[in-house]
Amino acid sequence: MKHDKTTNAPRDLLRQNNLRCTTARLAILNILSQASQPYSQETIAQQINDESINKVTIYRALNTFLDHGIVHKAFTRQRIAHYELAHHCSSIQCHPHFTCTRCGNTHCLLNAKIPLTKNLPKGFKIHRQQVILQGLCPKCAKN
Amino acid sequence: MKHDKTTNAPRDLLRQNNLRCTTARLAILNILSQASQPYSQETIAQQINDESINKVTIYRALNTFLDHGIVHKAFTRQRIAHYELAHHCSSIQCHPHFTCTRCGNTHCLLNAKIPLTKNLPKGFKIHRQQVILQGLCPKCAKN
DNA sequence: GGCTAGATGCAACTGAGTTGCAAGAGGAAA
């Protein structure tokens, strides 16, 4: 069993998913497996010593990993901001938003209730809790 | 009391916040007040009949509304995607992520528990629930 | 070692959102 930091885990992970073990992919997986928080493409690029790895390669590798469920996006990417009037929301929590993964429509679930998160580590002061649900809307779930 | 669709509510809202009542702002607020779901800048622009209103104006008006709490972003804008290995998460729910509004750092709250959303409207099939917390991290809360 | 599909690098592109600046308009005072 190897005890150095770059274990065989990433290599195995790739093989299990029938993906080629390339330098770039192994480097990315090694970095993510040692990460204590989600990393952006930029952070990953900085942490890769070998600066020859192109950002496109990192994006493509990450997307491949996403497809295979090896990795996921810690934050749903929402390049396009959506706004609504604030009158229905409490100061700390808004109603959850549901986005359909098939048709892309978003619905406000005004009546759905989510208790505030519990077991928070000490010292964190929560000002706002936001819940995002993904799945199929009634229309798309039928078909 | 006026009964037409463009009520005085938006005008009052602007006055309460010491904001000038301009054509663009009133149009945007009217649209949002009739919206059943969060709208993007593009959608708002489409719904404004007067096509002469510039997209920059809409962005700036929305940001002003944000500053005054009249409006909020239904989805936290995350232009930059952050990735992490998927091994710690259940198929439906990942641990919550906390983003500090002061220093911008994000932390994984691995031990925090959030019950799944209840009182869902009929027909919605949830595949994934994501919780985003905002506030102050222990370091920033001290200062 | 040779071959081939899949992976990579490069450059150019896309598009949401921002910035600087000049021109325009709201609204309070005269």
Added chain:
DNA sequence: TTTCCTCTTGCAACTCAGTTGCATCTAGCC
């Protein structure tokens, strides 16, 4: 109603995360 000041708007040019097309390279099977 007019004047005037300040805030708002429009335009054009920019920023930058992420994508695409295409030529080149390489992992891994034979």
